[in-house]
Amino acid sequence: MEQKPIVQLRNLTKVIRGKKLIDNLNLDLYPGQITGFLGPNGAGKTTTIRMMTGLMHPTDGEVIIEGQSLDKHYEEAISKVGVIVENPEMYKYMSGYKNLLHFARMHGNIDKTRIDEVIRQVGLEKRIHEKVSTYSLGMRQRLGLAQSLLHRPKFLILDEPTNGLDPAGIREFRTYLRKIAAEDGVSVFVSSHMLSEIELMCDRIAVIQNGKLIDIREMHSEAETVYYVEATPLAKVEEIARAMKFDFLTQDKGLELQVNKESVPRFVAALVAEGVEIFAVQPHQKTLEDQFLEMTGGGQIAEAHTK
Incomplete structure (x- = not known):
């Protein structure tokens, strides 16, 4: 049975002052899957997220969440x-528990059992x-x-969620998400x-x-995946690769x-x-950076956060 998408972006388009910021974007997002959203500066990532959260209305197309x-x-x-956008803002003079209790009251249908459940889920029981x-x-x-999981969402949006975290914190956060x-x-x-x-966190990009x-x-x-072959004489290795009609880079x-x-x-x-004398034959996975630069022609990754 084919899995149904939780979120569907259908012909999503945004035009501001005659400039098309988002152009007919179509994307399906599935349960249990972590999807990375990448793009060069000004590519439209933030605009897309704003439309996905209802903070901005599309000029055309729609966002469908569980059929609605x-x-x-x-x-x-x-x-x-x-939703988590960069560093979540909390009431610092209150305890973590009281912050969660405050957010739970906004939804109206979240009981103490659910609060305790998400606390265990993210490993905050002791603090x-x-x-x-006093929190790091x-x-x-x-x-x-x-807080974002209290109401049992089916779809979680994270915009730069690991900004400012040290390597241990990033690893912990990644583990909880997966x-x-x-x-x-x-x-x-x-x-x-x-x-x-x-690259470590996502199932697809x-x-x-x-x-x-x-x-x-x-x-x-x-x-x-490519395979790296170290051998000599190299000219002979190239000759054999050409004869076998393999694509290669010396x-x-x-x-x-x-x-x-x-x-x-x-x-x-x-x-x-x-x-031929063979010294090494090993698979070499292209990094996400390699793939990204190939796809965008070398465009920079970080997007300016402009209003």
Whole structure:
């Protein structure tokens, strides 16, 4: 049975003062999946997120959340959404627990059992009754995550969620997100300029440039794998690669071959048969940075946060 998307962006378009900021964007987001949202400066990431949260109305198209249009059925649709934008703002003179209690009252249907559940889920049991002013940035991020999960959202939007966190805090935050996505079937949408973190966190990425969605790809797919072969004489290795019609790029001491896994033993056997000395044969996964630069032609990643 085919999985249904939780969120659908359909022909989403935004025009301001005659300039098309978002151009006919279509994207499906699925339960249990973490999707990274990347783009160069001014690509339209923030504008897209504003439309996905109802803070900005699209010029054309719509955002559909669990079958309901955000524009036509705002309250019902937005009730399925949780949001964290950079560093969550909390009442620092209150305890973490009282902050959560305050937010729970806004929803009206969240009991103490649910509050305790999200506290355990983000690992704040030992410090939850202390004032937020005593929390580290990482703890405040966890409290913000707990707050965004209180009402059991089906869709979680994170805009630069690891800004200011140290490596340990980033790793913790990533672990909680993957747990929430897997265990609760939440669709997580992450916009960030930290490519190394997106690479570790996400199941797939969507890349936007000049307001258009230019690529959607799964992370860690074999299609992006090349094999590095270090051998001598290098001229002979190149000759054999050409004869076998393999695409390759010559490095200092070897070749980067773009071949599928099944072709590697055949290539090695051909090298051995020709008396080539082989020092290394190893898979090399293209980094997300490599892929991003290929897709955008070298565009910068971070987007200016302008109003």
